[in-house]
Amino acid sequence: MDGQRPVTxxxxxxxxxxxxxxxxxxxxxxxxxxxxLLRPSERSAGGYRLYTEEDLLRLRHVVVYRRLGLPLERIEELLAAEEPGAVLAHLRRQRESVLSRLAELADLVTAIDRALEKEMTGIDLTPQERRELFGEGFSDEYAAEAERRWGDTDAWEQSRRRTAGYDAEDWRRIAAETAAINQRFVEALRAGLPATSAEAMDAAEAARRQIHDRFYDLSPEFHRALGDMYVADPRFTSTYEDLAPGLAQYVRDAIHANADRAAG
Incomplete structure (x- = not known):
């Protein structure tokens, strides 16, 4: 893989x-x-784990499969397959899947660029443009409902004041931040790490800090309520489930774990 030195x-x-x-x-x-899934075959005289050439070859396969989004259990099944062609056939299917996703992502980038051209401040997007940017789950009723539920809260007013001054570059940075935070959650989930792990809790803290810094004051305790909403409201849930199955519950649990950590 890129950046990896050959094994002697x-x-x-x-x-x-x-x-x-x-x-x-x-x-x-x-x-x-x-x-x-991958146990070092040898130990040093001091008892330290040592990976052999065969171990590292197996790890190369594991890394490829993880990047393709396969769960650990499926990876173990593939690596245990006796048929030499099983792995090759699966990789070919995954390649076709990745190419298809690349085409979808290219369309999404075009939609985002179109929205950014409108600078996303002071200019309303058409319903069709909003669907292209936020997905088929978007609806005008959803946005109106959000304002009805939170429009009279301090957080809503604080967010409205802050975002009113954002330009296209601000929204571009926020979108990049959000994608990076979500990717941290996805990687922790796919690595099999529990929601109480440092990686998952750190991602939850990054999510909290982004809202706190970009939109409105958000304490770890208040963040719990948002986490619960991610699994209670199917529309929020689908946002995470589209990234990885089980991610909504994982994010919710990581948010709660992070709040517990903050509380000492």
Whole structure:
């Protein structure tokens, strides 16, 4: 894979060396070891785990499959398949799937660019443009409902005042921040890390801080209510489920764990 140095025949690497070379965390490698997906074949005289050339080849396959979004259980099944062509056939199917997603993403980028050209401040988007930007789940009734539910709150007014001054570049940064935070949640979920892990809680804190800094004051305790809404309202739930199955509940649980951590 890109950026990875070739493995020398007979080479033995420690957990830290493997993490650095493959761009994964030590915690992830320990988790793969714990669930039996990738266990180091050897130990040093001091008892440290050592990965062999065969172990690293297996890890290369695991990394590829994880980037394709496969759950760990499915990866283990594929790697255990006796048929030599099973892995190749699956990779070909995944390649077609990725190409299809690339086409969809290209259309989404076009829709986002069109919205950004309107600078997203002071200029209303048409219903069709909003659907292109936010997905088929968007509706004018949904936006009106949000204003009815929260329009008389301090948070709504504070958010309205802040966003009124945002220009296209501000919204571009916010969109990038949101995508990066969501990707952190997805990676933690797909790595099999619990919602109480440092990675998941740190992503939840980043999500809280973004709302706090960009829109309205948001305490960790208030953030719990938002997390509950992500699983209580199907429209919010679908936003996360479209990124990864089970992500809405995972984000909610990470938000609660982060609030517990903040409370000491």
């Amino acid at each position: 025949t007979g080479e033995r690497l420690t957990v830290g060396q493997v993490a650095e070379r493959f761009g994964v965390t030590v915690r992830t490698l320990h988790h793969y070891d714990h669930v039996g």
